[in-house]
Amino acid sequence: MTKLSIVIPCYFNEQNIPATTKELISSESLFDEEVEFEYIFVDDGSGDNTLQELLKFKKLYPSKVKVLKLAGNVGSYNAVVAGMEVASGDCTVIIAADLQDPPELMVQMYNYWKQGFKLVIGNRMDREESPVQKFFSNTFHSIMKKIALKNIPDGGFDYVFFDRQIREEVVKMKERNSNIFYLMTWMGYAYINIPYVRKKREIGKSRWTLQKKIKLLIDSLLSFSFFPIRAISVIGIGLGLGAFIYGLYIMISRFMGFIDVEGWSALMVVVLFVSSFQMIAIGILGEYVWRGLDASRERPLFVVEKVY
Incomplete structure (x- = not known):
């Protein structure tokens, strides 16, 4: 059996959880029967009923669902590291809780992993968002590609599938004020990227504010470039x-x-x-x-x- 750990950081996602968990369970049928699933939801100090919704899901699937409640909001990247720290799978995938990234893409990622790729990246070739959001995102990743990490794919990414070895290295590093997805490419492992169109958020409101985007740009630039x-x-x-x-x-x-x-x-x-x-x-x-x-x-x- 191959165990797949699915890490989902959650922050004010109470409206998303029922739809997201339904899609995740449905996508299991696309995998081989040999795959065992482990879901790790990390409540990043949400101030709504996100935790309650996650516990409802855990009651339905008690053997394969873990829920971590963090004491306070530490940001999605640190929340992801928290989930990675308790993951026990042979491979791990990180996916957002708002269904903007297609869960069905995990199957293709898993197949590439079986072929020997330790890192598989789902990169956004386009996004169903406003022109302003597209401009900021494209500018951010263009800057990083030109002056920091020339080996990252175009369009940006935060939907990644990776081997246990990479997971253990990231957890061991305990990088602060950084970008863990760029950190994975910085390690130097050969990877393959799968372009996809990031969907428009249909449920709930994004908490990814301009202030957080600017901080991410500064953190990423200073972490990976002189x-x-x-x-x-x-x-x-x-x-x-x-x-x-x-x-x-x-x-x-x-x-x-x-x-x-x-x-x-x-x-x-x-x-x-x-x-x-x-x-x-x-x-x-x-x-x-x-x-x-x-x-x-x-x-x-x-x-x-x-x-x-």
Whole structure:
């Protein structure tokens, strides 16, 4: 028997759970009879009746459903790690609780895993969302592909199927303020990606706010790229070279009597520009320093209040 662990992070998903669990159970018939299923739902500090809906599902299938209740909201990525930590399958898949990702795609992922691929990625070739959401998502993944991880597929992804070995490595790393899906590709395992169209959310309201998206962009960029630090160095060298050349020009012009050195306006523009750059540079360095401090504290990524 092959055991498949299905990890589903949940946050304010009480309306989604009945439909999602029904689809998951239905998709079991698409697999070989040799596959044993383990469902791990992680309630990421939801403030609604998500936990109650999950416990209803567990009563129907007590032997193959685990429900983790976290003490507080720690973010979907940390919630996924919590689910991975208690998973016991030979392979694992992470799927959202809102049915935007097709459960039936897991069968194709499983078949690739049986062929020897330790990582199978469902990447979004398109999405049934607003132009603004598409623009943000496409821009985010384009930035990451160009300056951080050149081996990631186009379109972005958070629907992944992977081997026990990858799961154990991710859990062992305990990465903070990072992106666990990018972390899997960073490991270097050969993977195959399956393009699909991400569906529009039909039930409930997304809690994936603009603030969370911006934080994810910053976390992903700083975790997998030295570009921000390198950019500071390059811009600093450029500004220094420009200042040196301009200083020589001013001194030569002054001694030769070409100009009267006044230039209060020009001086203020230069001072304000350089000061702004210094503050931005300090902010970027501060982000790196804070992440180092956060890691040195060794606080847990999550606190499990109860396991059902």
